[in-house]
Amino acid sequence: MQLKSEANTEHRKRFHMINRMKKAVQHADHLAVLCGSEKCDPRTKLEACAYADAMKAGLHFVQEKWKTAMELYYSASTIYTKLAGAFVDEIKEIYLQRVADLAPNIRYCEYNIGDESAIKDLRAMRLKGGLQDEWISSLDELIEKTQERQAATLSEVTWRGRTIPVKNEKVRVFLMGLKEFDTQLEQAEDVELKLSVYETLLKELIDAQQSVKEENKEDPVSLLFLLSVDGGRVPNTVFLHSYLAYLRQTNTVQRNLLLISSLLRAAVAKGENRKVTKPQDLARLYDIIIQNLTEILSLPGLQDDPVLIRDIQAETLCYKAFRCFYIGRTCEGAKRWKEALALYEQVLVYAKESQKAYENVNTPGKEKEIRALKDLVKEVDGLKYSCHASSILDMEDLSDQFTHVSVKSNKPLEERLHLYQEDSSLATKKPNFTHFPPDFQPIACKPLFFDVALSLADYPSLEDKLDQKKQGGGISSFVKGWLWGGGKK
Structure with missing residues (x-):
């Protein structure tokens, strides 16, 4: 698959892929010859022949030899169909799945030969569920090739009374696929498939819109119009971008309306299909729709269209x-x-x-x-x-509930002595009697004259007490002076 994807852009990879496929065809023919011996049962012989035809058809398909590829695909599909009729249960499903895998290539070969209705069958196959991602990508590739062949004939589009030339290849391919959009919606059986169709359309639309936007950056006329304030006649490329933006917003609105209807149906359904739908989810979807409609009115070239403005305002x-x-x-x-x-x-x-x-x-x-x-x-x-x-x-x-509810107050008991309230916290170990520790309260500052008066205070004299202490030496002082020569000199 990697080699196949690289072969679309690199010629060297394409030649390498074709050589690998030729070797695979040789091995498949050799396997068919070996299985054709008498030692193999009829089922093995048929499977080997179908495998060889499918490999040959794949080689001719890549080489664009449509008629030969279609005949070989038909041969392989016929063998698988016969084998499916001979078995039941799981083995039968394997063969039928193989037939379904070959069907898109057969229809694409028929389209290239001249069958114009084959593109509708390819799109119908794309809408069917149960296909593998690898096979879905192959179908998308076939459909894209078919649209590119048809897009060569599309050169202009008319919208809001104005004809716009279409030169961008991506836009041409998208507009060709847009013609089959309503048919795909009608063929979709349930909401999931319809949402898948919308998602595919919006994805292609965003790519086409981005391609036109890049062209406008390189076009001096479009760039001058986008940068100007006064406006004037809208260039064709800018008006084409507005057309694509209009399609994007309107299809987004239709997709959201489809989501809303599916949510409402799921809300009223019975049994296992019933789902809880929140009103805020529906309000959010309607809010997105209003935003999409508001963006339409701001598109270049639509401000002077009173009919469109009136329609959008009514829907809003x-x-x-x-x-x-x-x-x-x-x-x-x-x-x-x-x-x-x-x-x-x-x-x-x-x-x-x-x-x-x-x-x-x-x-x-x-x-x-x-x-x-x-x-x-x-x-x-x-x-x-x-x-x-x-x-x-x-x-x-x-009111009935409040009559039986006792209100718990955070005030201490000393502040609500005049009210009677049933407070069970007063009988606990930590009753709320008062604030503890108490709050600080402001007091008057210390007067200034107390400090000044300190220097003028008249203390009583203590000299008489100091003299008595000096005279009272005692016999111990006399002995100490006599022994150590402490007498007067």
Whole structure:
């Protein structure tokens, strides 16, 4: 697979791949000859023949010899089909899977021979589930080659009354695939496949949009228009980019609406398919839709289109009503009754404005949106009274609860002696009687004249006491003076 992917860009790798495939065909023919002996059973012989035909067909397919490749693919597919009919259970599934693997290559060969309907079959095969990632990439490669052959005939596109020349190859391929987009959605059986179609379309659309954006950076006319303030006539490349951006935003809106419908169906489903859908998730999706519609109005070349602006504004009001509704449901679930009632009132305002705006709109989904708004108004009218009644009941429950609840105060007992409260903490080992340690309180500063008066204080004389201490020597002093010569000199 690595060699095959590198062969698309490097000729040396392509020649190397073809040589490797030729060797593989020789080995497959040699295996078929060995298995054709009498020692092998019929099943082994048929499998070897089918394998050799498939290998030869793959070589001719790479060399673009469509007719020879188609005949060999048919031969291998016929052998596998016969083998599948001779077995049951797991072995049969293996052979049928091999037949399914050969089918896209057969249809692609038929398309190159002249069958124009083969591209539809290739897209239908792409939508089917249960295929391996490697095989899905091969199908995408076949479809891309087919679209490139068809895109050579596409040179312009008309949108909002203006014809735009298309020179970019990626944009041509995308616009050719866009024609089959509605058919793919109709063929998709469930929501997952439809979402897969949308994701594939948006991915291709982003690549095409990026390619046009890079061209605009190199085009001096487009670059001058994007940098100018006054504006003027929008160049073709800029208007083509606006067209692709418009397609991106509108398809993103349709994908999000599909997600919303699937979430609502899952919420009302019964049994194991039932899923919990949060109102805030739906509100978030509607918020993304409103942002996408707002970005459309800011695209170059669409500010002077009153019809488009009127249509976008009508849709924006409609989706604002639904977003406000689900935000109100979220507040109601959180028992925020005042906010919920205010949001429900705003829903009615948005719904009335949207219905009035839809009177001047001729979009395809106009009637559907108006019916959805009328159903929304009926539901909101009932929820308003339900929310009001729930708020009253909730207040009564709270009042009953407060009658049986003893409020615990953090104030010490000495500060609430005038109040009677049941405080069980007073009978514990750490009762809250008073603040301990007590808080500091301010006191007056020491007067300044006390320090000044210290130098003027008149203390009593102690000289008489000092003289008495000197005269009282005793006999010990006399003996000490006589022995050691302490007499007067």
